[in-house]
Amino acid sequence: MTVFKTFLKILNKNKFIIILYTMFLIFFGGFNMQTSENNTNFVASKPDIMIVNYDEEKGITKDLIKYIEENSNVVDLKKNEDAINDALFYRDVNYVVYIPKNYNKDFMDGKNPEIEIKSTGDYQSSFAEMLLSRYIKVANIYQKSINSEEELISKINETLSKKSEVEITSKLDTNILSKATFYYNFANYSIMACLIYVICLILASFKDIKIQKRTIISSTNYKTLNRQLLLSNSLFSIILWMIYVTLSFILVGDIMFSIHGIFYLINSFVFTICATTIALFIGNIISNKNAISGIVNVIALGSSFLCGAFVPMEWLPEGVIKIAHILPSYYYISNNEILKTLEIINFNTIKPILLNIIIILSFSIIFIILTNIVSKRKQKIG
Amino acid sequence: MKNVIEVKNLIKEYKEIKAVDNLSFEVHEGEILGLLGPNGSGKTTTINCLLSLLNYSSGSIKIFGKEMKPDSYDIKSKIGVVFQDVAVFEELTVYDNIDYFCGLYIKDKKLRKQYIEDAIELVGLEEFKKFYPKQLSGGLLRRLNIACGIAHKPKLIFLDEPTVAVDPQSRNNILDGIKKLRDNGATIIYTTHYMEEVEIICDRIIILDKGKILATGTSDELKELAKIEEKITVEINELQENYIEDIKKSKNVDEVKYTNSLLLVTYTKGKNNLVELMEYLKENKIKYNKIYSERPTLNDVFLELTGKELRD
Numbered sequence: 001m002t003v004f005k006t007f008l009k010i011l012n013k014n015k016f017i018i019i020l021y022t023m024f025l026i027f028f029g030g031f032n033m034q035t036s037e038n039n040t041n042f043v044a045s046k047p048d049i050m051i052v053n054y055d056e057e058k059g060i061t062k063d064l065i066k067y068i069e070e071n072s073n074v075v076d077l078k079k080n081e082d083a084i085n086d087a088l089f090y091r092d093v094n095y096v097v098y099i100p101k102n103y104n105k106d107f108m109d110g111k112n113p114e115i116e117i118k119s120t121g122d123y124q125s126s127f128a129e130m131l132l133s134r135y136i137k138v139a140n141i142y143q144k145s146i147n148s149e150e151e152l153i154s155k156i157n158e159t160l161s162k163k164s165e166v167e168i169t170s171k172l173d174t175n176i177l178s179k180a181t182f183y184y185n186f187a188n189y190s191i192m193a194c195l196i197y198v199i200c201l202i203l204a205s206f207k208d209i210k211i212q213k214r215t216i217i218s219s220t221n222y223k224t225l226n227r228q229l230l231l232s233n234s235l236f237s238i239i240l241w242m243i244y245v246t247l248s249f250i251l252v253g254d255i256m257f258s259i260h261g262i263f264y265l266i267n268s269f270v271f272t273i274c275a276t277t278i279a280l281f282i283g284n285i286i287s288n289k290n291a292i293s294g295i296v297n298v299i300a301l302g303s304s305f306l307c308g309a310f311v312p313m314e315w316l317p318e319g320v321i322k323i324a325h326i327l328p329s330y331y332y333i334s335n336n337e338i339l340k341t342l343e344i345i346n347f348n349t350i351k352p353i354l355l356n357i358i359i360i361l362s363f364s365i366i367f368i369i370l371t372n373i374v375s376k377r378k379q380k381i382g
Numbered sequence: 383m384k385n386v387i388e389v390k391n392l393i394k395e396y397k398e399i400k401a402v403d404n405l406s407f408e409v410h411e412g413e414i415l416g417l418l419g420p421n422g423s424g425k426t427t428t429i430n431c432l433l434s435l436l437n438y439s440s441g442s443i444k445i446f447g448k449e450m451k452p453d454s455y456d457i458k459s460k461i462g463v464v465f466q467d468v469a470v471f472e473e474l475t476v477y478d479n480i481d482y483f484c485g486l487y488i489k490d491k492k493l494r495k496q497y498i499e500d501a502i503e504l505v506g507l508e509e510f511k512k513f514y515p516k517q518l519s520g521g522l523l524r525r526l527n528i529a530c531g532i533a534h535k536p537k538l539i540f541l542d543e544p545t546v547a548v549d550p551q552s553r554n555n556i557l558d559g560i561k562k563l564r565d566n567g568a569t570i571i572y573t574t575h576y577m578e579e580v581e582i583i584c585d586r587i588i589i590l591d592k593g594k595i596l597a598t599g600t601s602d603e604l605k606e607l608a609k610i611e612e613k614i615t616v617e618i619n620e621l622q623e624n625y626i627e628d629i630k631k632s633k634n635v636d637e638v639k640y641t642n643s644l645l646l647v648t649y650t651k652g653k654n655n656l657v658e659l660m661e662y663l664k665e666n667k668i669k670y671n672k673i674y675s676e677r678p679t680l681n682d683v684f685l686e687l688t689g690k691e692l693r694d
């Protein structure tokens with residue numbers, strides 16, 4: 001209890017650091033989540049099309065114009081090429097359709113007249129092109145077998161008016177999953193930085209050679225004290241994990257009550273264990289409190305950048321991803337990314353997640369072994 | 383008298399260097415034993431060996447009649463140590479620091495509270511209980527260091543140079559505290575290179591150099607080892623060489639030195655050396671400002687034994 005009480009007192013002196021990293025998580029994680037919301041919402045839109053008609057407005061020509069008007073925003077501009085080019089440049093219009101003279105007559109005669117276009121080349125113009133080519137393809141097919149203009153127009157309209165019912169069977173809320181993934185990816189930094197900072201600061205105090213000497217000569221078994229210290233650190237890590245998990249329940253509560261949520265929890269818990277072992281290892285190596293801040297920046301910030309905690313992994317260069325494989329953060333973030341897109345959860349689909357968890361735990365074991373080696377060497381004062 | 387510590391033929395080697403060279407000594411119950419020696423003489427190494435902080439090459443150490451080992455927790459429970467370097471938590475207050483170190487020995491909360499209050503009173507830190515180490519002066523920090531080492535009321539206390547870099551007021555306070563501990567029944571081993579402190583508080587002294595015991599005894603016993611018995615210092619502005627030669631020829635004179643207007647005459651024995659010297663100066667009409675006589679110090683003894691001064 002003596003060690004635990006002192007641990008708490010030192011922790012209390014460093015509470016500012018815990019609050020700081022938690023605020024980072026709330027603000028930056030929250031900001032990321034906001035960005036994610038903007039990216040995944042869809043808004044219905046129509047392309048802006050200008051029609052330059054040199055034909056008489058009758059028959060197929062009239063019907064084509066009607067079809068375009070129904071499926072796009074028709075823009076009315078001066079029929080001047082300079083004005084049209086300017087409008088395209090400034091994106092006032094996405095697509096310009098030039099219907100040639102005698103288009104209706106030539107089409108009915110089976111001459112397959114050409115329609116000229118001008119396009120901005122963006123996705124809106126692609127959509128406009130799709131509309132136009134759809135009409136012409138359908139019209140061409142029917143024109144070969146139907147001679148009557150009225151009947152042809154009627155058939156074209158009948159075909160184009162047919163709609164397919166599309167039912168999205170997936171109940172996966174990708175928006176909320178993206179939010180959860182953003183939160184837990186950012187938590188990589190907060191968990192790691194906070195644990196390394198606080199545990200190293202506390203260990204630097206307890207493992208100070210002068211205090212260690214005084215502790216070794218006391219009547220309390222040094223191994224017992226070390227065990228108490230390890231327990232205190234572990235307890236702190238679990239409490240920190242619980243705080244961050246509670247925050248995730250507040251921010252993305254919907255997903256946290258699902259099976260996906262359970263995997264986010266397991267993944268983050270395993271990562272917290274690993275981050276604790278890393279912190280204990282570093283805490284046993286360094287004794288200079290002034291160096292801790294730098295170490296936190298190098299390890300927590302560095303691994304967060306390299307492994308895609310702040311920017312999506314797919315944006316990172318291949319070389320960086322390769323390097324990231326040597327860091328436990330990579331496997332933690334990979335799991336979060338897998339969870340974001342995981343439709344069905346069964347043994348086969350969670351296999352890569354389990355494999356990553358095993359890798360993270362292996363990292364933990366390696367750091368525990370290294371910590372033991374360092375600790376035993378340091379215990380020999382003389 | 384009961385021995386609290388018995389050391390026999392203790393040797394500690396670092397590769398080819400003998401830091402402690404065949405030391406044998408005893409510490410009696412209730413005494414303050416001073417380990418006196420210059421820096422690097424082996425004082426701290428000896429203490430570290432006694433506390434099992436260091437493995438020693440050969441010899442035996444018995445504390446409270448039992449062999450001292452790293453896992454001798456029953457012996458350790460009766461020992462308190464105040465190291466040369468201040469060992470406290472920067473993040474804890476004065477009270478919390480003492481509480482932590484006392485808590486390593488005393489599990490009972492009520493008793494511990496009482497012990498902490500006693501320790502604070504002993505070192506005079508009543509007004510600084512809620513202060514953090516950074517807020518304390520060097521002297522107060524040393525007092526806190528002592529309180530952390532002795533709060534659990536140990537029967538045997540090791541004090542390793544506890545007054546290094548301490549102002550005179552704090553030093554007196556610390557020395558008074560050490561005497562109080564002895565009066566309360568504790569046995570104390572006190573290491574220092576300040577001979578004045580040793581003379582003031584130690585019942586017995588061991589003079590160490592290069593890991594070896596040069597002499598053991600009380601302050602008076604050690605001073606008898608010096609071949610001189612009296613030192614007379616006279617402040618004279620000008621003194622001709624023939625007078626110096628005359629004084630050298632006087633009865634019981636061992637050595638005469640005249641530097642920086644100070645005449646230093648050492649005597650091997652004799653009772654009226656001062657009177658005789660004053661008469662000689664008067665007869666020869668030699669004017670002087672100050673004249674005073676001193677007994678040999680432990681530094682003189684050390685000089686006698688090693689040919690160098692304690693603070694070299």
